[in-house]
Amino acid sequence: MEKRTVLKVENLVKHFPIKAGVFKRTVGWVKAVDGVSFEVYEGETLGLVGESGCGKTTVGMTLLRLYEPTSGRIIVEDEDTTYYFMPMLKAKSYIKKTYLDRFERLYREKKERALEELNGVDKKYYEMFLNGGKSGLYRYLISNMQEKRKAFRRNVQIIFQDPYSSLDPRMRVKNIVAEGIKAHGLARGEEVVRKVSELLSGVGIIPEHMYRFPHEFSGGQRQRIGIARALALQPKVVIADEAVAALDVSIRSQIINLMEELQERHKLTYIFISHDLSVVKHVSDRIAVMYLGKIVELASKKELFENPLHPYTVALMSAIPVPDPDKRNKRRIILQGDVPSPINPPKGCRFHTRCPVAKEICSEKEPQLVEVKPGHFVSCHFPGSLGWKS
Amino acid sequence: MGDREPILQVKNLKTYFYTEDGVVKAVDGVSFELYPGETLGIVGESGSGKSVTSLSIMRLLDERGRIESGEIIFKGRDLLKLSENEMRKIRGNEIAMIFQEPMVALNPVYTIGDQIMEAIILHQGVDEKKAREMAIDLLRKVGIPEPEKRVDQYPHQLSGGMRQRAMIAMALSCRPSILIADEPTTALDVTIQAQILDLMKELQEEYGMALIMITHDMGVIAEIADRVAVMYAGHVVEYGEVHEIFKKPRHPYTYGLLSSIPRLDVEQEKLKSIPGTVPDPLNFPSGCRFHPRCEFAEDRCKEEEPEMVEVLPDHYSRCFFWKKLEGLEVK
Numbered sequence A: 001m002e003k004r005t006v007l008k009v010e011n012l013v014k015h016f017p018i019k020a021g022v023f024k025r026t027v028g029w030v031k032a033v034d035g036v037s038f039e040v041y042e043g044e045t046l047g048l049v050g051e052s053g054c055g056k057t058t059v060g061m062t063l064l065r066l067y068e069p070t071s072g073r074i075i076v077e078d079e080d081t082t083y084y085f086m087p088m089l090k091a092k093s094y095i096k097k098t099y100l101d102r103f104e105r106l107y108r109e110k111k112e113r114a115l116e117e118l119n120g121v122d123k124k125y126y127e128m129f130l131n132g133g134k135s136g137l138y139r140y141l142i143s144n145m146q147e148k149r150k151a152f153r154r155n156v157q158i159i160f161q162d163p164y165s166s167l168d169p170r171m172r173v174k175n176i177v178a179e180g181i182k183a184h185g186l187a188r189g190e191e192v193v194r195k196v197s198e199l200l201s202g203v204g205i206i207p208e209h210m211y212r213f214p215h216e217f218s219g220g221q222r223q224r225i226g227i228a229r230a231l232a233l234q235p236k237v238v239i240a241d242e243a244v245a246a247l248d249v250s251i252r253s254q255i256i257n258l259m260e261e262l263q264e265r266h267k268l269t270y271i272f273i274s275h276d277l278s279v280v281k282h283v284s285d286r287i288a289v290m291y292l293g294k295i296v297e298l299a300s301k302k303e304l305f306e307n308p309l310h311p312y313t314v315a316l317m318s319a320i321p322v323p324d325p326d327k328r329n330k331r332r333i334i335l336q337g338d339v340p341s342p343i344n345p346p347k348g349c350r351f352h353t354r355c356p357v358a359k360e361i362c363s364e365k366e367p368q369l370v371e372v373k374p375g376h377f378v379s380c381h382f383p384g385s386l387g388w389k390s
Numbered sequence B: 001m002g003d004r005e006p007i008l009q010v011k012n013l014k015t016y017f018y019t020e021d022g023v024v025k026a027v028d029g030v031s032f033e034l035y036p037g038e039t040l041g042i043v044g045e046s047g048s049g050k051s052v053t054s055l056s057i058m059r060l061l062d063e064r065g066r067i068e069s070g071e072i073i074f075k076g077r078d079l080l081k082l083s084e085n086e087m088r089k090i091r092g093n094e095i096a097m098i099f100q101e102p103m104v105a106l107n108p109v110y111t112i113g114d115q116i117m118e119a120i121i122l123h124q125g126v127d128e129k130k131a132r133e134m135a136i137d138l139l140r141k142v143g144i145p146e147p148e149k150r151v152d153q154y155p156h157q158l159s160g161g162m163r164q165r166a167m168i169a170m171a172l173s174c175r176p177s178i179l180i181a182d183e184p185t186t187a188l189d190v191t192i193q194a195q196i197l198d199l200m201k202e203l204q205e206e207y208g209m210a211l212i213m214i215t216h217d218m219g220v221i222a223e224i225a226d227r228v229a230v231m232y233a234g235h236v237v238e239y240g241e242v243h244e245i246f247k248k249p250r251h252p253y254t255y256g257l258l259s260s261i262p263r264l265d266v267e268q269e270k271l272k273s274i275p276g277t278v279p280d281p282l283n284f285p286s287g288c289r290f291h292p293r294c295e296f297a298e299d300r301c302k303e304e305e306p307e308m309v310e311v312l313p314d315h316y317s318r319c320f321f322w323k324k325l326e327g328l329e330v331k
């Protein structure tokens, strides 16, 4: 079956300013996410794994535009959504730079032939440019911003880590779950109650409990409520950011199983963010490993575990204690030192300061994320040179 | 195991908290032994009573907590009968403890060196110059780079992993015979956790200490423990040698826990899960405290509380129907 891309991130960058002094001058930047690209296919789970501070949450928050991207493109289905939440002037200049001016140049050089080298949204928008001219494309992109934003909010939802702080303690569960339904005018009156009941029973919460407050539920139940809220608008993509990290082991597996059931039932696409490689391995179809604001390796789960190529991926796998005392004496790769700061990431390969197989070039030249096998991407000058068997 | 003398014996320990809402029976009849040089793992979900057990051993409970009954025999003496003065000599000197969050144990306004030196001077009676040398040696030993420089830094100047190392250095400064580590790696990233576990194993061997490792992570237990106590709702529900616990669990809770972990080393289709939630400590279920969540429960479990029984040599379970678990595979 042909895989359909529902979400595509191109070269996403998010830098946070560091302010200092009375005038709050910007004295530097936290390069939290520094050029991240990936695609998510319909119905799959893409795992995003890496240690704390590597930029996972920032990727999620920037995708949702709870943070404004520093640069990069965020494409949902066949529309560029990057400018949806920008202030008007900025949105206009983005459209001009990314499409109008660029297409004009392309047309001058290659006329219709330029279509052959374009794909995805670029191709779609270039066709519109050919048919309707600059103003036609511009009008298409800039009109109905309100609806565009609404549609985006409906399509992409998030589940947070902390089921304690992510639900408003003063609101009854019914209103928490119904908030989006009402805001988007998806139901009214009795219909809302019916929908909330359906959603709650779908996540294993007794519908009669909808008039209770969040503190009357346990951590696992609150996470179920968070999931019901995320599903209320029938999203296409759900970003789960450490959604099971705060839960006890026996409850964690309940929630993982629930998320898998719901994915099947509602044909959901997940971006599953976690620091825990064992959990990510269990739920994901494909996995992206992050280190210091970059993806260092991306492959299908099977490929990644059978043939890990980046030394960091290998070290991460070997560091996880396996719940089997017979496997205790397996050779471990112990990385030296701590993760460097994202304010001044190491030159060259960002991992070179801790990498057991680094050579001179690693501290000089930054490796690119390249496809070494169909669907298997790695960014390392010496992929596969750190061996390890579990 | 039978021919050796335990260095620590906890017998039927009960620690309750008297709160506005009622009595929390946080630890309710816990027993175990610790042998010289060995590692006992205490594992269980949050609220099961792991931390309260260790704080009871150290007698560091807050004013609401009371040790109701039991004995804690350390080198032949019952710690619960010691005066606060005598207890202070045991704490830090004979039994040391490290925590999940080193910032709680480290004083933010003193340098790392000052804090380690204070402990050394207090317990070993050496002069300041000698203590400083010893502190630097210790920092080197726990893998802190440039210890001559770090010794004069404050806790907040160190990374999480480094702070944990500094706390270990402080705990080891008096060469305790028992180290209690309460979730020492829970707040750390896995690559740093691997460093710290490695370090702890090394130091344990060198110092010959006994170690109580408290964690909610079955992986960490499998990695480091010789014997394991599995806790649930204030009880030890299963107790035995580490291979026995992992390969032949004889309590439904242990079995459920082991089957619900996503694993890196084996393929799993669907995860098993334990239904329901962890019970309210103010209102534990009647009979076996696990019965509402137990797939093997029968009527008897609702009414009668099971005792610890020896199900295999040196392997104990608090379950009437442990035989139902014979031959079950953890997958």
Ligand SMILES: Nc1ncnc2c1ncn2[C@@H]1O[C@H](COP(=O)(O)OP(=O)(O)O)[C@@H](O)[C@H]1O
Residues within 6 Å of the ligand: A016, A017, A030, A031, A032, A033, A050, A051, A052, A053, A054, A055, A056, A057, A058, A059, A342
């Ligand atoms: N709002 C913010 N302002 C400044 N720095 C931030 C902000 N959010 C995250 N960071 C920094 O960006 C980096 C990546 O953080 P985050 O995305 O939260 O990582 P992860 O989710 O992988 O743990 C960290 O160094 C973090 O301190």
Ligand SMILES: Nc1ncnc2c1ncn2[C@@H]1O[C@H](COP(=O)(O)OP(=O)(O)O)[C@@H](O)[C@H]1O
Residues within 6 Å of the ligand: B017, B019, B024, B025, B026, B044, B045, B046, B047, B048, B049, B050, B051, B052, B053, B062, B064, B065, B281
């Ligand atoms: N200072 C305290 N006051 C009241 N209750 C407490 C106190 N400390 C712990 N408890 C309760 O005792 C039980 C056991 O707690 P604890 O030993 O910290 O669990 P664990 O370490 O296994 O997560 C919990 O129900 C907890 O709420």
Ligand code: SF4
Residues within 6 Å of the ligand: B251, B252, B253, B288, B289, B290, B291, B292, B294, B295, B296, B297, B298, B301, B306, B318, B319, B320, B321, B322
């Ligand atoms: S005693 Fe009964 S309820 Fe308790 S664990 Fe055993 S079978 Fe389950």
Ligand SMILES: [Mg+2]
Residues within 6 Å of the ligand: A056, A057, A058, A242
């Ligand atoms: Mg995060």
Ligand SMILES: [Mg+2]
Residues within 6 Å of the ligand: B050, B051, B052, B182, B183
């Ligand atoms: Mg605890």
